[in-house]
Amino acid sequence: MRCHWLLLGAVLLLSAIDVTSSYKVWKLARANGNFAFCLYRKVINGAAGENVFFSPFSISTALSMTYAGARGKTAYEMCLVLGFCQLKSTVHATxxxxxxxxxxxxxxxxxxxxxxxxxxENFPxxxxxxxLTASHYSAGADDVDFADSVVAAKVINDWVAEKTHDKITEIVxxxxxxxxxxxxxxxxYFKAEWLCPFNPDDTRQTLFYPTNSPPALVHMMRQTAKFxxxxxxxxxxxxLELPYKGCKVSMYILLPRSKDGLASLESKLTFNVIVSALAKLRAKRLSVGIPKFGIDAGLKLNSILKSMGMKRMFETLDFSGITPGGGLSVSDVLHKAFVKVDxxxxxxxxxxxxxxxxxxxVKRQFLADHPFLFLIRDRTTGSILFLGRLTKPLVSYE
Known part of the structure; x- marks a missing residue:
């Protein structure tokens, strides 16, 4: 299938962000991006050889609302780990x-x-x-009786299911x-069509080479065009950049040169390194092959966040910004994510x-036939919406 991707001329990604976004929004994207890759490294430490997928933006947002009620050393720890210290009091407005x-x-x-x-109910x-949470996060509040935990869990799960279009139906x-x-x-929730879809008639079975497992057949989507x-x-x-319709959001695939090069790539990742690398993107004509895939993933983030330096929110009652006198600590931070690419x-x-x-x-061919990292990023704000890696091909996407 012959199709030219609509490109934004020779404008660099970083320049596009600077022109269309405020400096504070960019600083927040950088803070969230740094947190994203620090979190990613922690997650993969406990997931050797496994597929990984999560939304760093979702996690940052939930923790930022929590941070709004933190005080003292708890707030300071959260500020450091989340990277909010440069934004100070403007973080929530940003x-x-x-x-x-x-x-x-x-x-x-x-x-x-x-x-x-x-x-x-009746909690002060x-x-x-x-x-603050209503003004800056559009977060309404519902009264729930957590003593009836079955009903309370259903209320939360029903809300999540509705907002994720039934892709995540049980998080608690x-x-x-x-x-x-x-x-x-x-x-x-995100759903977008490629700017130029892949023709299903061009999809064919191709070998994929996991790092420590035998090769396996995958459904490899293909097209030749300018990317x-x-x-x-x-x-x-x-x-490789794969833009979605409208060219405001793109998927970026980082494919190591060697089939066992993912670990080396992951060790070098920072937000600044990614921004610098994406700024070098230029239009080239090449043959592209991307596997169809799907990932369902769940994370309990308590130990990971503690290892990153966010300990006190799990151990103290320093949330007097939420309720008079504090009286709260975080018991769990839970995350679930889903992705389907076809x-x-x-x-x-x-x-x-x-x-x-x-x-x-470098060959003028991009064949993702071995483990790779991928992210979905909003070009306007610079925010990394989703981040993951594909290491094993045999994952259901139906």
Whole structure:
């Protein structure tokens, strides 16, 4: 199939972001991006050889709402780990501006981000906290009786299912919310068609080479056209941009040069390195092969966030910005994510729940036939919406 991708001329990605975004929104994207790759490295440490997929933006948003109620050393730790210290008191307003841009209805794709508070009936939550989360995060509040944990879990799961178009139907179990006083929730749903879809008639079975497993057959989508592409010598990987309709959001695939090069690529990743690499993208004509794939993933982030330096929110009651006198600590941070990539485009969803209680010689060919990293990024704000890697091909995408 012959199809020319609509490119944004020779304008560099970074320049596009600087022109269309405020400096504070860019600083927030950088903070969230740094957090994303730090979190990614922690996640893969416990997932050797496994597929990984999550929404760093969803996690940052849920934790940012939690941060709005933190005080003292707890707030300081969260500020350091989340990278909010340079934004200081403007972080929540900047999140609001970012969410407003991302949730714009004037797009050729679906991107929906929603936030909600679930509050124990008669729990004395500060009006200032409710006003802040409503104003900057559009987060309404629902009263819930967590003593009836079965009903409470159903209320939360039903909200997440609705906001993720039934892609995530159970993020909490009754035992998770038993005794909860406040649950902060974020959900994100994305569905977009490729600017130029792959022709299903060109999809054919091709060998995929996992790092430590025998080769396996995958359904490889193919087309030859002009793509934004580069080879980054520092990262030793090919980088391909696959824009979605409207060209505001793209998928970027980072394919290591060697079949066992993913670990080396992952060790070099930072937000600044990615921005620098993406700025080198140029239009080239090449043959592209991408496997169809799907991933369902779940994470309990408690130990990971603690290892990143965010310990006190799990161990102290320093959330007096939420309720007079504090009396809250975080018991669990739970995350689930889903992605499906096929000839038409991409569908992805994620949800994050914060539960509080008392206490990879370059050839002009891009054939993703071995493990690779991929991310979905909003070009306007610079926000990394989803981040993952594909290491095993035999994952259901139906």
């Amino acid at each position: 999140f609001g501006a970012t969410l407003g841009s991302l949730n714009s209805p004037k797009t050729q794709y679906i991107l929906e981000i929603a936030n909600r508070l679930f509050v124990q 939550i500060r009006k200032s906290f409710l006003q 179990k009754p035992i998770d919310v038993l005794g909860a006083l406040l649950v902060l929730a974020n959900a994100i 934004n592409y580069t080879y980054d010598r520092r990262l030793r990987c090919q980088i 000839e038409e485009g991409t569908e992805a969803a994620a949800a994050t729940i914060v539960i509080t209680k008392s206490l990879s010689v």
